[in-house]
Amino acid sequence: MNQNNDRTTKLDDALQSSKLRNDPRVAQAKQLLADAVTEHASSLQVGPAPDNLKDSFADWIDRLTAVRGAPPIWPYLSSGIGRGPYVELADGSVKLDFIGGIGVHGAGHSDLGMLNASIDAALEDTIMQGNLQQNPASVVMMEKLLALATESESALKHCLLTTSGAMANENALKIAMHAAAPADRVIAFRNAFAGRSLAMAAITDRPAYRQGLPLSVAVDYLPFRDLTDPEGSQKLAVKELHQLLQRHPGRYAALWAEPIAGEGGYYPGSHEFFAALCQPLRDHGVPIIFDEVQSFSRTTRPFAFQHYELDQFADIVTIGKVTQVCATLYSEKMKPTGPILSQTFTGSTGSIATGIEMLNRLESHQCFGTDGANAANSQHFQAGLAALSERHPDKISGPFGEGMMVVFTPGDGSFDDTKACMMRMFDVGLLGFVCGGSPTRIRFLPPPAITTKEHIDHALALLEQAI
Numbered sequence: 001m002n003q004n005n006d007r008t009t010k011l012d013d014a015l016q017s018s019k020l021r022n023d024p025r026v027a028q029a030k031q032l033l034a035d036a037v038t039e040h041a042s043s044l045q046v047g048p049a050p051d052n053l054k055d056s057f058a059d060w061i062d063r064l065t066a067v068r069g070a071p072p073i074w075p076y077l078s079s080g081i082g083r084g085p086y087v088e089l090a091d092g093s094v095k096l097d098f099i100g101g102i103g104v105h106g107a108g109h110s111d112l113g114m115l116n117a118s119i120d121a122a123l124e125d126t127i128m129q130g131n132l133q134q135n136p137a138s139v140v141m142m143e144k145l146l147a148l149a150t151e152s153e154s155a156l157k158h159c160l161l162t163t164s165g166a167m168a169n170e171n172a173l174k175i176a177m178h179a180a181a182p183a184d185r186v187i188a189f190r191n192a193f194a195g196r197s198l199a200m201a202a203i204t205d206r207p208a209y210r211q212g213l214p215l216s217v218a219v220d221y222l223p224f225r226d227l228t229d230p231e232g233s234q235k236l237a238v239k240e241l242h243q244l245l246q247r248h249p250g251r252y253a254a255l256w257a258e259p260i261a262g263e264g265g266y267y268p269g270s271h272e273f274f275a276a277l278c279q280p281l282r283d284h285g286v287p288i289i290f291d292e293v294q295s296f297s298r299t300t301r302p303f304a305f306q307h308y309e310l311d312q313f314a315d316i317v318t319i320g321k322v323t324q325v326c327a328t329l330y331s332e333k334m335k336p337t338g339p340i341l342s343q344t345f346t347g348s349t350g351s352i353a354t355g356i357e358m359l360n361r362l363e364s365h366q367c368f369g370t371d372g373a374n375a376a377n378s379q380h381f382q383a384g385l386a387a388l389s390e391r392h393p394d395k396i397s398g399p400f401g402e403g404m405m406v407v408f409t410p411g412d413g414s415f416d417d418t419k420a421c422m423m424r425m426f427d428v429g430l431l432g433f434v435c436g437g438s439p440t441r442i443r444f445l446p447p448p449a450i451t452t453k454e455h456i457d458h459a460l461a462l463l464e465q466a467i
């Protein structure tokens with residue numbers, strides 16, 4: 001276990017800030033707020049919008065459409081209260097939220113632990129933390145992430161917080177390119193998604209997302225693991241990798257890999273697949289980046305690279321979403337020798353405080369381990385989807401994902417069919433979201449820190465109603 005775990009996370013009691021935090025009035029105020037939230041949230045049950053709120057809600061959606069310049073993907077505006085995975089929308093409807101802002105709301109809605117952490121953050125002296133001026137919580141968050149990342153055998157040693165997954169990935173790419181200079185090309189997988197910055201739009205394998213944008217990075221793509229032919233697809237990927245290494249000798253600065261393909265459709269990798277690719281890359285001195293912005297917290301281990309036992313290959317790893325604040329972790333070998341990394345904001349005080357709370361909650365909900373909550377919930381959800389598929393073979397098919405990244409293909413997997421299914425689910429009160437290209441699929445990211453089998457059964461019942 002990492003030595004950081006023994007370190008204190010508290011400041012000296014003699015400090016005024018400790019006295020403020022320990023002031024009985026603060027505890028009393030927290031209790032009053034928790035009681036009020038609990039009372040008002042207690043009646044929330046999945047149900048449709050009452051008629052009397054429909055017009056005012058339509059007005060909100062019109063205003064959103066006007067300011068954004070395009071209608072939202074679906075008529076979602078939260079009212080600002082929820083109960084676990086349930087959320088009240090501003091039209092008074094209540095939904096079972098199994099997408100959570102694409103994996104962000106890992107403790108659901110109106111969670112009292114997150115509320116308490118937010119109140120602690122609100123009592124701090126500043127709203128934002130940055131490289132120049134930061135608080136001890138930033139240190140604790142980085143130490144905790146590194147402690148988790150080195151539970152097994154990875155060499156990840158340093159950490160930089162940041163405000164988005166795309167920015168964590170930008171930092172990762174800079175670290176890799178700096179280490180491998182003058183190499184300038186990247187190897188990624190077909191269907192990859194890396195975020196929305198200019199460099200990430202080049203790596204992301206979606207032509208529509210880089211319309212009119214210059215290609216700022218040269219990227220070559222490998223086929224990803226094919227579940228229907230794991231051995232054949234692995235051989236093909238290795239063969240293509242060697243072709244690339246011969247075509248551009250000494251030019252590769254990074255392998256970019258999501259251990260589980262996310263936006264691409266929730267297709268799992270495996271130890272064998274990645275090890276077969278990472279070893280030759282290691283032999284050629286090409287840094288390996290695991291993008292875990294979506295997969296962190298969702299498998300039997302905190303990181304999916306640990307789940308696939310790829311620790312030895314993890315040179316640089318990025319996380320985001322569920323952690324509330326994003327981060328780039330990197331090994332000593334990758335440590336930049338020049339001042340290429342810095343940011344005004346590393347995160348808001350609230351996102352760092354709630355990020356720490358989230359890490360604690362993932363642990364206390366016993367998410368990890370081969371018999372942990374993630375594995376049990378995943379198995380329960382996937383078995384439920386398989387049973388639905390047997391009852392409605394023309395409506396639902398697998399494969400059904402990995403860990404708490406659960407997915408199915410509705411109908412023929414065309415974009416139109418899938419979107420229609422997603423909207424029917426929305427109408428009956430279940431939130432899931434599209435992913436993948438062909439087929440287009442519907443994914444679920446249940447909140448790992450609070451999901452129970454009862455929540456999953458409720459989702460399955462709503463899904464059957466929707467189809």
Ligand SMILES: Cc1ncc(COP(=O)(O)O)c(C=O)c1O
Nearest residue numbers: 164165166193194195262293294
């Ligand atoms: C694998 C992966 N990388 C990067 C990102 C980008 O994160 P953000 O939207 O916070 O910039 C995402 C977002 O969906 C993602 O799934």
